Amino acid sequence: MKFIENIGKALTSIFSNIGKFILFILFFFKYLFGPKFYFKNNIRYFLNVFVSSIPIIALTGIFSGMVLALQSYTGFSRFSAESAIPNVVVLTLTRELGPVLTGLMISARVGSSIAAEIATMRVTEQIDALKTLNTNYYNYLVTPRVLSLTLALPIFVTLVDFIGVMGGYIVSVHRLGFNDNLYLLNTIDFLKIGDYLSGIFKAFVFGFIISIVSCYCGLFSDKGAFGVGSATTNAVVISSILILSSNYFLTELFF
Template sequence: MNFVLEPIAAVGRATLALIRKAGAMSLFGMAALSHLVRPPFYWRVFFTSLIEIAYFSLPVVALTAIFSGGVIALQSYTGFSQYHAQSAIASIVVLAVVRELGPVLAGLMVAGRVGAAMAAEIGTMRVTDQVDALWTLSTDPMKYLVAPRLLAGTLALPFLVLIADILGVMGGFAVSTSKLGFAPDAYIINTLAAVKPMDVIVGLVKAAVFGFLIALMGCYHGYTSRGGAEGVGSATTSAVVGASILLLAFDYLLTDLFFAQ
């Protein structure tokens, strides 16, 4: 009988642990958001985080977007040429980049770079008692460490995604015109005809949500880390994995919300 009940009990424990973790992260996020509307606000920390996320993440996001746009063009040509539908490649490239690949790939790159950095920085402060030292200086760690980073992540990722959209379309244009034989003017006309303002807006909304989630996961796992250097390493890994999973899950939910018929 125990042989049957033990796996069920293990699933139940894992489910309850997941619910507790989700609840703790939700409360953590709401507490951080409440500090955004209550003074003081640490503008220096905010601008430092904004530069760290937006400016220093730009090279990896740009390279990812350019090559992704080129790959989409090549793969689309391989499939569409069988049905003599090559003229749709420009539309496919711009919609795929603007609606999905721009926000998702930029989010994953930022999660790997910035989410890990936030978790490592705050986690190191936690295990070395620097977070507790902030209380002795009459400084709320949530207000000083978390709230500015959440706002910076929410604002920085739409900027990165907008750049990624432009470069991704340019990558598809470069491959299509130089390798696949498309006329540049016809490709540009088809691209402009396919994309709508709503497509760009939805991508930027996704980016803002992704930026918030990435910053939330990095700050939460760093803030709650324990156990010295090993705990900081575990927090960093959990931040990247958790942010990536949440990003893909919310990408589906937002896509269903905006594009469901």
């Protein structure tokens, strides 16, 4: 009997959290541009996220492109299809690796920091203080974070795509002996705008997922140091799982 009771409790908790999360998203849209929109605060947060994330974005792009070129060569050289490497690198990066790896890296870099910051604010009563100062925390905390990440991720993905292709170029030309002009020509000729746009659409969705999940985990964290730790872990784990699973459905959409 106790076993069934525990299962019931667990299921109730799961559905109650899903319900709370859906309500949270609805409230986000309700308060997106009102009652107040703190323009300066939004711009400041966007710049902060943008500048602090550039180094890891650059590293993600360059190493992904370089590894992709090397691994593609290993496979393609077995049936003399080395000339397809520029095509594979650019297609894989723009359609798949760019948005997914950027999403996962930003979830670890920014999502965790959003969750930890908001959870700490909750533990130290700063969220209550906002309410007493007649400030809507959706407007002040959630909107800047969600808008910034949703808008920044497509820019990050564009950078990862570009730097990744350059990484593939460096390895292919200087390590594998490709002709430099031919490599670039193949890349540009093969890439269609739809490939790039499908990746950008994914980036918008991933940016929204990371930011909304992280804000939710922070705002509804348990109290104390343990609560802050769990909020951070949950934010990264849940957004990573949602990125990977939604990626499949988005890929089906653009297939």
